[in-house]
Amino acid sequence: MDGLVAQQRLSLRHFSVAQMAAAIERSHVRLCAVLVLLALACFLPGFTSLQPMDRDEPRYAQASKQMLETRDFVDIRFQDEARHKKPVGIYWMQSATVALGEALGVPEAHTTIALYRLPSLFGALATVLLTYWAALAFVGRRGAFLTAALMATSIILMVEARLAKTDAMLTACSVAVMGGLARAYLGRGAGILPRRTLLIFWLGFAAGILIKGPLVLMFAGTCAAVLSYKERSARWLLTLRPWLGALATLLIVLPWFIAIAIKSGGAFYSEAVGHDMLGKVGTAQSYHWAPPGFYLIAYFATFWPGAILATIAIPFAWKHRREEPVAFALAWAIPSWLIFEAVPTKLPHYVMPLYPAIGLVAVMAISRHFVGPYRPGARAATVLIPFIPVGLTVGLSAVAWSFDGTLPYRGLPFMIASSLVALYAWRMFVKDRVLNTLAAGFISSALLALGVFGFAQLDLRSLKLSPRLAEVAHNLPCENPRVATLGYREPSLVFLVGTDLEMLETGPEASSFLKQGGCRLVFVEKRFEDAFRAENDRLGQHPTLSTRVTGFNINSGRRLDIGAYSSGS
Structure with a gap:
């Protein structure tokens, strides 16, 4: 037996x-x-x-x-x-x-x-x-x-x-x-x-x-x-x-x-x-x-x-x-x-x-055993295999800490695992096991996708300006509100809020928009708030500051502070 x-x-x-x-x-x-x-x-x-x-x-x-x-x-x-x-x-x-x-x-x-x-x-x-x-x-x-x-x-x-x-x-x-x-x-x-x-x-x-x-x-x-x-x-x-x-x-x-x-x-x-x-x-x-x-x-x-x-x-x-x-x-x-x-x-x-x-x-080169550690500079060059997941792990952690004062805890285990598997891929290359290097690279990539896209991005709250602003608009206690924005003009806000989102150019325009009555909301970026408030004082209106949304705009490369002002019901 x-x-x-x-x-x-x-x-x-x-x-x-x-x-x-x-x-x-x-x-x-x-x-x-x-x-x-x-x-x-x-x-x-x-x-x-x-x-x-x-x-x-x-x-x-x-x-x-x-x-x-x-x-x-x-x-x-x-x-x-x-x-x-x-x-x-x-x-x-x-x-x-x-x-x-x-x-x-x-x-x-x-x-x-x-x-x-x-x-x-x-x-x-x-x-x-x-x-x-x-x-x-x-x-x-x-x-x-x-x-x-x-x-x-x-x-x-x-x-x-x-x-x-x-x-x-x-x-x-x-x-x-x-x-x-x-x-x-x-x-x-x-x-x-x-x-x-x-x-x-x-x-x-x-x-x-x-x-x-x-x-x-x-x-x-x-x-x-x-x-x-x-x-x-x-x-x-x-x-x-x-x-x-x-x-x-x-x-x-x-x-x-x-x-x-x-x-x-x-x-x-x-x-x-x-x-x-x-x-x-x-x-x-x-x-x-x-x-x-x-x-x-x-x-x-x-x-x-x-x-x-x-x-x-x-x-x-x-x-x-x-x-x-x-x-x-x-x-x-x-x-x-x-x-x-x-x-x-x-x-x-x-x-x-x-x-x-x-x-x-x-x-084709790998199948003919042309690619391996015996090629000039190959051992040193393949350090790039673990460099990418390690760089993303460190970079995204630094971004999360800088913007939100936290780390992407949910994504870190997978990003670290991706880095370790990529390091193993490099080790396999050094041992002239190139097919194993490829297989480990594929696994590392799948783990990286899970870590970065699946979890880490969820913790980068400061980068999600448009979804947070759209949530403010959707939570207004009225149906079909009119919404405008001043200073923050990203297409994602149009997509999430609605086709009729108005793009304003100046503080007086934002004040005039609220003056038209009904249920209205305007997002005003901090740079424009002095002019916006001055025009409100001139018109004798007192809009309600519903909330403030702060974050980082990747496209402009600037930190933003946006006030959400509402009027009407």
Whole structure:
């Protein structure tokens, strides 16, 4: 009997993690299920509790909310201002998810930011699964899984999955297009592409245009141009059925582009092309200016935990640049990256659609045992793996202590655990166990998401100015109050309080607003209170100071002290 028990224990011991991984790898479905679980572990913490993040997210959400309020699904507006910057795709998706939530009985669906974030969550999940599909054109199942997992656990995709914006969905569309383009290039001469590949490619193309205009064309076009130059021929593109695909794309995207041209009298194109797109090339968007090299520096944080391993793989990419899979990955990433670096306007998420190509190069290098501690400077460089979670743990603790006089106690255990697992990942790299480094990095990333987004942000009360002000407005003892704000003009306040929130410019305007009678509330930032009180004295009115809300505005970089003044009943 003792021998039988010992034999059973031995057999269980032999059922190692490697054997479990081998069993999972035998099925695309199982691999994709693991990827979805890993992605959800990274994307879901804090998804519903994180406040609307100024300024872009509430602008998108508010415009989608106004579509539902006005039933106008052609024009895009933020309050009375036309929002002619991006096409309509993401607004339609957000409006649809909110309408569905409302139909299912979600309370206060129109101001529930999580409903507006669902397209971004779906886009982030699609990015992970499409990265797996695209990578299968280059590497085997394990390599494709690792490439997709690098995307799922990257900080930039974790952030964008939680924001009601275009970028997660745009990345999904871009990866769909690049996956189809890769199959056309790497399989040239093999005959006709499968219908599924063509469908994914052209649907990704059309959806990408409806979401963010010509960017998906730039990613695919620059890559195709470089590879066609390398091959001295562009005939390989014919397998994508360009004439039929272009016709289908036009049928999908043209109706709205024609409708908005008629509705806006051409103003959409002058604003979207003349101000938004060309403004990024010139100086109109100078408040997001950064020097060339910005993306290279930011990438070490935004593509964590895979960034440093991909950097170690750079010599591999150069050495094998003539090999077709490596050549495609480089043509995918480098031309568009250089364009983004040359454009003065820079934001970290702009290069996110290029990260799957970087992850591919890293995985190809790892699979050939090119990445390891024996590379020059690799041991020291991989200290960046624990540096990111340690830095966030220390940084968020310092912010919480500085602003609120406390520590993010609920998030600290998970952030510390993330740091320790990341330290273990570094130790595995030093021992030349790179796959273990990757696995530990994925676990560290999931723990970091839970610590930062799931819990730590809940304790940063000073950063939640708009939700706290909106709570004051919603707790007024009257129905349908008129609300205005002076000095604090963040879009999140419009989204949470209501479309008719009035934006005031001066203290006398705030006083005059209250003088009009009825149930009214005005938020007055401390800088304007002297003028506000002086005008109240002149008019002989005595509004009630309901409460004061203090905190820190990330966008302006200032501490704010806002008084909530009410009158009427």
